[in-house]
Amino acid sequence: MAINVLPKTKTPKGEHAMRTRRTLYPQKSEMYICELDQCPLCGEQLELSRYSSGHKIVQNLSSTVEVGYWPKQCDSPGCTNYGEKWRSSEWQQIAPMYCTYGFDVITTIGWQRQASRCTFEEIHSDLAGRIIISEAQVRHLYHERYLPLLASQERTRxxxxxxxxxxxxxxxxxxxxxxxxxxxxxxxxxxxxxxxxxxxxxxxxxxxxxxxxxxxxxxxxxxxxxxxxxxxxxxxxxxxxxxxxxxxxxxxQLHYLKNIAEPAASADETMKVELRKTVREKAGEIIRPEHVEQPGVLTVTGLLPSAVIENPTAEGKTEQHSVDQVEQERQSIVDSLIRRVRYLLTLKGRPPFRMAGIEMYQGFREVCDCLEVFIAHISDERLIRLQHGLSEALKCFTDDYDQLSEVAGWLIHISTLLDPDENPSRTGDEVENELVEYLDQLLEQNKDNPTLFIFASKIRKTTRNYASGLFHTYDLPALPRTNNDRESEFRRLNQRLLRTTGQKGTTKRMIQRSGAWELIPRPGSLEETISVFSSVDMDVFREERQRLCNHRSRFKLHTRSGKKVRTELEKLTARWLELPQDNQKR
Incomplete structure (x- = not known):
């Protein structure tokens, strides 16, 4: 017996071609009987209906089967469910209502999409050898079946x-x-x-x-x-x-630390920009050009690769260096130091603990110390000029670096003070008292230093603003210190969608269209997900599908495709023209 999977489509006027309907041939047939014996509403004995129902062909990953069920009904006239038919629970666990793909197919699509981060093309390629399905159907089952099922199963808890x-x-x-x-x-x-x-x-x-x-x-x-x-x-x-x-x-608490670090981070960014500008002014002629055999070309591979410069100290080479080899080695060392300087000029900060200006200053200081050793061994003119330029630049920012380094130390100490793993068990009041006492000490110790006193005052002010909600975590063990888990969820969602779409713009659109459903955590395994999905209440699932469709309908005209826009506008026009005309004079 063959049953049409796709509904028959009308042939547009003026066209003679028709779409060939796909047919499926079941390998076996299974009939189920409603498992209830008594009416859940009135308690009367249920009667088996004389007609079967729910006939359809379902594609599972293992086979294609024709299913149906014998419903039961309550014949008690006083029952509020009189005449209504009760379905078979086991029949409902084969596939969703009005769907010819089993729960295992739908779950596999969702699992490969979310857990394995596969594209729809990759999922279709995997399923095509086992069931009859198109890539468009894979996409439809994911958005219209899997995501609503994911939300519906969570409601069972x-x-x-x-x-x-x-x-x-x-x-x-x-x-x-x-x-x-x-x-x-x-x-x-x-x-x-x-x-x-x-x-x-x-x-x-x-x-x-x-x-x-x-x-x-x-x-x-x-x-x-x-x-x-x-x-x-x-x-x-x-x-x-x-x-x-x-x-x-x-x-x-992480947002608190970022906020108290904001004044220092802003000053650090200013120092970084000025230090970078000064280094380029003092040593730009040394660090700007890249020493290469051919100007503008670095390492090249392919059928015509760049030449390989042998390492004179490599294994199997003689220890006696020629003049050319010595010069190549000297040039290689100089190039490495210059590349280090160029890299330091590109640093970016990540408050509260990664301050780019401080890190850049420290990096230049290390290079200068290294240059002193090099110059003492061989007085190379290029190295001398590089050391002189970096040293002159660093002298201009010594005071700024010292002050910002001290503030950075405060931030680390505050973070350690708040960390329960670094301290014995404390109550929220005890942690608050320790923090307030430390901040008071900072104010007292730096009252003669206007710059550090301002930083300490701003940290104290921000702490007061956060105090009402900063210390509850020490009194409630189940309350985390940070909201990082939610931010990590958003980040993982963005990464997953970017992997499956390949485009940032498409990723943003998908988050706007179905992000709330994409964020719902899935069960721990594929088998568990299939089991949970098959027990979802179909009424809840139907409502969730409608909720998802209603939200996605907001974006029907959010497209640059002229064809799609015209189609949607034609639908809107048809709906509008069906409305009764307003003949009242205005």
């Missing part, structure tokens, strides 16, 4: 969330992905003890009211929120206080 709420209270982590060019911002609310996604979606603005509307559905449940971890975002603070007044609001 609601009781687990309720249990954690009753026993410990929920600990929520909030973070948003940086928006792109005015686009809505993707935000995620995770429960840290279970890893469940409580809320994930887009905000068109980041004000207090938007955050309140985003968080209020959580507060309207019976769940108890014990603590909230987030960045210290302006609109978020009053929103959390309003929605979760009893919860402790903790701030990410």
């Amino acid at each position: 609601w009781k687990e969330l309720e249990q954690v709420s009753r026993e410990f209270g929920l600990i929520l982590s909030l973070d948003g992905l940086a928006p792109e060019g005015g686009e809505p911002q993707l935000w995620v609310v995770r429960e840290l003890q279970t890893g469940l996604t409580v809320r994930s979606g887009w905000l068109s603005e980041q004000g207090q009211h938007a955050f309140e509307n985003f968080l209020r559905p959580i507060a309207e449940t019976d769940l108890t929120v014990r603590a909230v971890l987030s960045d210290k975002q302006r609109g978020l603070l009053p929103a959390v206080n309003e929605i979760f007044p009893e919860a402790r609001h903790a701030f990410c």
Whole structure:
């Protein structure tokens, strides 16, 4: 028996060609019977229906099978479900409703896409030898089936969330992905003890009211929120206080460290730019040109590669060097030092602990020390000029370097002071007292140094602003010190989509269209995912599919394809013309 997989398409007017419908031939047939004996609503005995239902051909990875089921119905007139038919649970675990691909096919597509980071072309190439499927169908099954199933399966763990709420209270982590060019911002609310996604979606603005509307559905449940971890975002603070007044609001300590480092990082960036400019002025003639056999060409391979310069000290070579070999060796050493200087000029900072200006100064200082040894052995004119230029440049920034290095030491000490692994067990109050005492010491020690006193004062002020949410983590063991996990999720999502799309623009568009679903964590293995997906409530799955389709429909006209735009505009026009005309005079 053959059943059409694709629906019959109408032939457009003026065209005589028709699309050939694909047919499948099942290897076996299986019929299921509704497993219920009594009506779940009224308790009366269910009767087997005289007609079977749910006939379709399903492609699994192992075989192609025709399935169907015998439903049961309640014939009690007083039952609210009178006359309605109950499906077979086992039949529903073969494939989703109105889908001819089994859960194992759908899960394999999603697993290869997310876990193995395969492109749709690669996934199709893998499946094409086992089932009849096109690349377009692979893409459709991933977006329209797998992602909604992923969200639906997580909802089956609601009781687990309720249990954690009753026993410990929920600990929520909030973070948003940086928006792109005015686009809505993707935000995620995770429960840290279970890893469940409580809320994930887009905000068109980041004000207090938007955050309140985003968080209020959580507060309207019976769940108890014990603590909230987030960045210290302006609109978020009053929103959390309003929605979760009893919860402790903790701030990410890494963001705190970045903020207290910001004044020093800004001064360090200024020093870096000026030091780089000065080095180029003092030693630019030495470091700028690259010594090569042919100007403008470095190392080349291929059928016509560049010449190979033999290393005179390599194994098997004589220890007696010719004049040319000695000169080549001297030039190679000089080139290496110059390349080191050129590299140092390109350094970039990563506050709070990687200060490019400090690192550049230290790097130039090391090169100068090395040059002194070289010059004492061989008085090379190029090395002398390089050392003189670097030394003159460094003299101009010694005071700046000393002061910024001291501030960098403060930051490291503060980070160590906050680290629970580097200290004995302490309460939040004890950590706060230690930090305040240390900052007071800094102010006292540097009151005669205006520059360092300003840095210390700014650190003290920022600490006061963060104090209300900086120390909860020491009193709640399950509360992390940082929100890095959420940021890592965003980073991994971007990397994964970039790997599967190959284009940054496409990656950004995919995050806007389905990022909330892409961020949902998947089960631990392929087999577990298949099992969980096959037990998802189909009504929940249908609603989730509709939710995803509604969101993706926002972007139908977000395309530069003239053909797609015309098609969508024609659809809008047809919908508009179906509306009743307004004959009222205006």
